[in-house]
Amino acid sequence: MENPSQQSLSVPSVHQWAPRALYIHIPFCTNKCFYCDFNSYVAAGQPIDAYLDALENEMRLTVAELPTKVIDTVFVGGGTPTVLNPSQMTRFLAAVRRHFPLADDVEFTMEANPGTTDMGKLAAMREGGVNRISFGAQTFDDGLLATIGRIHAAQDVIQSIANAKAAGFTNLSIDLMFGLPNQTLQQLKDSVTKALELDLPHYSLYGLKVEENTLFHRLYQRDELPLPEEDVELAMYEHLMERLGEAGYRHYEISNFARPGFESRHNTTYWHNEPYYGLGAGAHGYALGQRHMNIKGVQPYIDAANIGLPRMERNVVSVQEAMGDFMMVGLRLQEGVTQLSFERQFDGAKLEEVFGEELQRLVKVGLLEKSEQNAGYRLTPKGILLGNEVFGAFV
Template identity: 75%
Template sequence: MTREVPAGTAVPPLHAWKPRALYIHIPFCTNKCFYCDFNSYVAEGQPIDAYLDALEREMERTVAAIPPERIETVFVGGGTPTVLNPAQMARFLASVRRHFPLAPDAEYTMEANPGTTDPAKLDAMREGGVNRISFGAQTFDNGLLKTIGRIHEADDVVRSVANAKAAGFANLSIDLMFGLPNQKLHHLQDSVSRALELDLPHYSLYSLKVEENTLFHRLYERGELPLPEEEEEIAMYEHLIERLTGAGYGHYEISNFARPGRESRHNTVYWRNEPYYGLGAGAHGYALGRRHMNIKGVLPYIGAAQERLPRLETLEVSPEEAKEDFMMVGLRLLSGVRGADFRNQFGPGERLGERFEAPLARLTEQNLLERTPDGEGYRLTRQGVMLGNEVFGAFLS
């Protein structure tokens, strides 16, 4: 959703842009997966209706503080937003429409766990404006699903996708993970084959990261987490690239593959370092030169939202920091970063190649970056894709 400015038009600085993207966090889920460090809580016994009340109060205060012009993408994440029952779902989605002006062609994504989207819930989602669903499949191996703490089985993924298609959803995605405990290359090969049989427009493929405050981290610290060797994990990633691109999917971001025109418009806002609203417990937002993080706990969030915007912290982002962010997240896209986008965000006199001359020269010499076809941008080489974190870190001052 790169903001295009006609030639000759005065360009307001990035810090003056109003967000056209909206993220909303529903922190409830059916259970806590062993690898998950997201701000999520088991739904049983939680004050879900009171949370939705608080969320609407945050919406009211947010649009009063930064009145929206037009919202082009919405992403509802979690947690598992589809733990809401149909009535709660309808109520929540109606509140979004009341407060935010959605573009007619807005991309409206909701995360879902397989097995949590019955026909009544899917109907409520469709009626409320959702037009894209991202299912957390993770693997099609039932043994590995148990190992990572998932409560669905592989067949639930197939049924959930079929139900979503029957309900009229055409824009669907699933997540797969690799580098899981005891996972072998043949496990991944089978999961990719089963995923491709679903013939979806989008796939996200992530390597396991062992995060603090998770069961997996505690096991890792005790030497009880049997992770694949680095060479096998690299082979898994290479296999994913080969299979997905061979099936006609564009490898448009390090972890994402899509049919033409089905790339995630919302996530591209993040990768282009453009502003977005962030609402809900623990949500992050970026607008008018400030990044914020909301209070995480459900009850503290509800209490704070009664009185004010429920912020945990708000940080000013300097233009120099924003430029570094532009490079670090923008280079995740296989199309790379464009000089025109850099000028569009930071001013007509700004030159990407001049601002980052030293790291760009070094990374190009190391064959981790190359020039884009227009000659004024940069993108990862194949070797750079495999060593992405090394590339991104080079732009931190």
């Protein structure tokens, strides 16, 4: 199906298909972390049950407007989805299964904060179809956890992982952050050691970004946020790559490491620039050549979703913009971008005909290399360290 508004005589159209990936946003948290700019709200006093009612109505309206044959991946993010109590969790997960045709081998991920997953909640998650949990550990240094506004302790991470394994979960991941205020390279090394002792199949490792509308941004503007120097932060990232590589993890995406077969299938949908449903307050979705963003506030979302699709905005994505997006997200992957995938999405278009000048320049300066194996391009080791310079070439 082609979108007529995107066609021209000289530019191919975008190949469009129904999403097979589903993102659902639960915007409630136990508290707001100092670095967080996600659409999230402290759960105390919030109309959580009314939110779940509205969310189910958005599910119903979504599949009515854009049906799909099968959902391969589900990702429930937030906020902290595990602030739902067991009965709310059971009800929510039943609604997902009721409205969406989940594949037999669906990857069903839920984000969790350490300390919010007792055995009762884990049992409800497992029974409801969740088979992958991503814990926000961030660091194993209790002092740094307090500095960034986390309310869990390092021991809570260890206990939460043990609980999840006891409940039958085997596909587990944790997030670690580096470049935190006053963080030293030694503190990062200690956290990596403790993380690897957990023997998990997947690790996500992110550098701190100071985002607007956060406490950290206000402190940064007042020159009161003592961040590590750039060379220290680079050394931290290089240490992460070295340690995870030595431990047998594949660096399959700039910020993600996995044992073979445990790569995040859902996030790979984003990195391949493929369509996905986005439900819940502030959620983003991408389908049929359009991106949308939902209304953000909890009560405004509830009011809107009870009468129709709760869209704050919809934007048609031009072919040129979609091609740029394809390059920016695809080059984050170790495999890079392939000619075959580009042709599939863009009606037979050739990578080098569209982006030849940019590709040649980035190869010349040693940031990209040509992959003869799959007729594509990927980051060099130098390019991995200077990724933003590469991605910016395709904006």
